[in-house]
Amino acid sequence: MLKTAISQYQQRVDHQLGHQIDALEDIEPKLKAAMKHGALIGGKRIRPFLVYAIGDMLKVPLESLDPCAAAIECIHAYSLIHDDLPAMDDDALRRGQPTVHIAYDEATAILAGDALQTMAFEILSKPIVGINAAQQIAMIATLAKASGYSGMCGGQSIDLNATDKQIDLQSLIQLHSLKTGALIVAAVELAIIAGKIDANEKQALIDFAKAIGLAFQVQDDILDITGSTEEIGKPQGSDLEANKSTYPQLLGLTGAQETAENLIQDALSALAKLPYNSQLIEEFARFIIERRL
Secondary structure (H helix, E strand, O other), X not given: OHHHHHHHHHHHHHHHHHHHHHOOOOOOHHHHHHHHHHHOOOOOOHHHHHHHHHHHHOOOOHHHHHHHHHHHHHHHHHHHHXXXXXXXXXXXXXXXXXXXXXXXXXXXXXXXXHHHHHHHHHHHHOOOOOOOHHHHHHHHHHHHHHHOOOOHHHHHHHHHHHOOOOOOHHHHHHHHHHHHHHHHHHHXXXXXXXXXXXXXXXXXXXXXXXXXXXXXXXXXXXXXXHOOHHHHXXXXXXXXXXXXXXXXXXXXXXXXXXXXXXXXXXXXXXXXXXXXOOHHHHHHHHHXXXXXX
């Protein structure tokens, strides 16, 4: 069930992304190609999956969710393009393929990331079936906050400044709650805005999103040690080589694995408070720490 849903939603958002990029004027074919390389390089499409799966659970038509899924993946793709740059993590591989600055050049990669970021908000600003103007403004504000200083960019800056330093667990949690968790929470929030739920149900879904956002990063840190380059799509041990603070470094491998499991249990407890059939979302929560990439 989960595997089929992930594949279907992945194909759906990839179609949306391809259509959005192909529809651009051919002002600069190289930049357009770099954007497509960065946006369609592969991956499980975790954030779009959450938009679709949570939205579907709340009885929101998929057509109303397509722009949200495409927009959040544009932001994620831009963040990865910039994250791979020499000034940041300096990675040559992403999902088993050359990163954008390797496949093209550094300046083109920066511009491709910039263009995908702005495209996200262009997508959300166009009319969306079944979504009113107030909802659209809320969606734009949600994605902007999660992407910027108070979210992903702030977390990335903390991460860069923490390199070659020993930070405590609370600081690491804050770092990843912003760098990785903010966009995952935003994916759930976008679906919530598109649907109609009460305050308690909304809080349960936000608690779920925060837990799986952290669990996702803990598992990433674990895979950096236990996974192969082929499995994880980037050089194995790259975080250790870059002397980054990670959960296994602070807690040990077993401690990190226990932390990931505890976070998933927190996520499942939050879902149990909802009056919906959340089986698919529960399966997804388990997938977060069982995945090999």
